[in-house]
Amino acid sequence: MQFLFIISAKAQKADSSFRTKNQFVPYPVVGNAPETGFQFGFGAIYTFFINHDPRETRNSFIYSFNMWTVKNQAQYAVQSSIWTPKNIWNITVNGIYTDYPIFFYGVGNDTRQSDEDLITSKRFKFQVIGKHKIIKDLYAGLGLWVQNDSFTADDPAGIFNTGDYYGKQGGNSMLIGYGGAFDNRDYENSTTTGSYLSMLGWTSLGINDYKFSVFNLDARHFFKIDPTMCVGAQFAYQTAQGSSAPFYYLPFIGGDQIMRGYYVGRYRDQHMLAAQSEFRYRPWGKQEDHGWFSLSRLSFAGFVGTGMVFSNQNFSFNDLKPNYGGGFRYMFEPVARMTLRFDYGVGNQNPGEKRSTGFYISLNEAF
Template identity: 35%
Template sequence: MSYKLYKSLFLLLVISSFTSVNAQNIDKLKEFFTFYPNKKAVEKDSTLYLQKFIAAPVMSYAPETNFAFGTGAKYLFKFNGSGEETRVSNMPMTLQYTLNNQFFLYSGFEVFTNQEEWVIEGNLLFQNYPRLYYGIGSDTKKEAEEQYDYYQFLIEPIFLKQLFHRYLFIGAGFRYNSIFKTEIEPNGLIATNRPEGFDGSTSVGAEFAVLFDSRSNILNAQDGWYLEFTHGLYDKVLGGTQKFNLTRIDLRHYIDVSKENDDILGLHIAGQTSRGNLPFSEYSFFGGSDIMRGYKEGRFVDRDMFATQMEYRKNFKDSRLGLVGFIGAGDVYHNIDQFQFKNLKPNYGVGARFSIDKKENLNLRLDYGFGKNTSGFYLSIAEAF
């Protein structure tokens, strides 16, 4: 058994021991970090949703970052006038610094207006993120690993209107992605390959988006479908450094397979394809904590990507603890028409869960994933998908 696996199992035992002894104090601890902005208004009008602002110290781990420490905040709310037909809006924010001398400020938000007439979603990211580089393609060598550093600022708001169906939203937005202050190894692999935009780039594009989202719970879905399709057109006329187009698809389905314990089977397909004068920052990066766990993020890189995963989430009645098993496959391609089943790279793994907010169904997540000749563990809050 590898040292990394021993380390992850030890961490799991520590967390399990702590939570089993102190489970009765978790709610008290959560309340200490929770603020209720409209508490007085709710006391006067019980039809209002009790908004929550949760801010607390956070710790995470991924092979790409090592341990990360910082502050996490989450604002859960509904606009006044919204009833049960409107799902809870989620505006998270994370600021962390890692033992690999990285920092990142990130928010991936999803806001529902009254009666869900509109959905406002998107991403906000600012980071100094040293990344590992192995070359471009699906057959790069692990021994070629080298590090390059850069700063990144990304903003991507998308506005979608409910049309034709209760859970169907159609709209548009824009995406700005700037890579700057890059540092590479002199005479290294990336300096030799010199992919487009390796020394910095700015992508500015208009996006068309379609969203179908019938999940009853946004933080940890237990049923329903989620399909998001975006197609972006990027051009120098808009202020970018390259002209290209980028298409992304994210499909998820959740099945409640055990009514007694609320066991969930989750299915996930993710894909990205692009054409044109693509900067390196917009390539598809294979691996990470959300899909293809077990591979370091960016272990394989190319223009197009396809990946899928299946996860069984085992819950125990009247307990905060849960177990997960997952399996998946995927690959990167210069052109997606090169796809072949026999060349798919596999991954699989197991994980443990601890509920830190039973009402909102929010979990602490510890996973150990295996890929082809690689593995890694992940510690974070909320599910992989």
């Protein structure tokens, strides 16, 4: 888990005069996890408008997260979403490097806790997607995905070293992306009303003989009950196809976004299917914002969902796994509606195992 604390030189009110101002927010990162020990680092968020009329152009942001551990592990990440005037172009860039341990459980929807294998992963990923507005709220675009991976496991008898998982040697890979999106959400972050539908395909270029394709479908809808309450729903489907698809490109459930309550990558296979719904409530949302300690920035949420992974021609509704939970959020940057999110998720309990749970401290909503 990670604990993030937000610090800024001065707080500003989220009134109409502030809504077109750029803002830089640095913060330290402190945390602890069994596989890493003590974690420490820093991050920063910069939000800005390319067109200073927020009625015509969404705000853009650049976000950086950098962390080290007492076991000489590291993670560096940069993410951004840039909106050009009148939202004609949206360009997203994600870059991350990790030298970090992860738990590996194998492939399939019925992996066992007893097979847990700690592996060290050194991974670099760079992804850029450019989308151009075709007509109102409808976008089409292209992308580039470059990745380098290496994995090692200390236990010679563990499932990683003894199992037949394609791509264990890691190496370089490159994919070309193509697809489109419909987006009429009121806000990109902390959405309260509107819909989002993205269909994005990726095709590998055959580097290291990795020949495969990836397809992602992400559908979301939000409706506002009143100024303090809204409900959101998401349906997600992902698939990786090809006889030479590395195991680490297989879709998975778990983590702080899809199927909260399961360890990230706890289940992975050729297909991933998930649905979740969330109720969000800002009790003091009608009050005027008075800066960092304003109650109007505090909100609460409850969520419920289900999902699974499965191989080709092996789908069954009986394999769906549940998840539910709740938490609270603090909106530390009202212009970009950036939030610090605290969630506790609960999953299923396999026979002979502890119930799956997870506590998450993350930036922004899960969807």
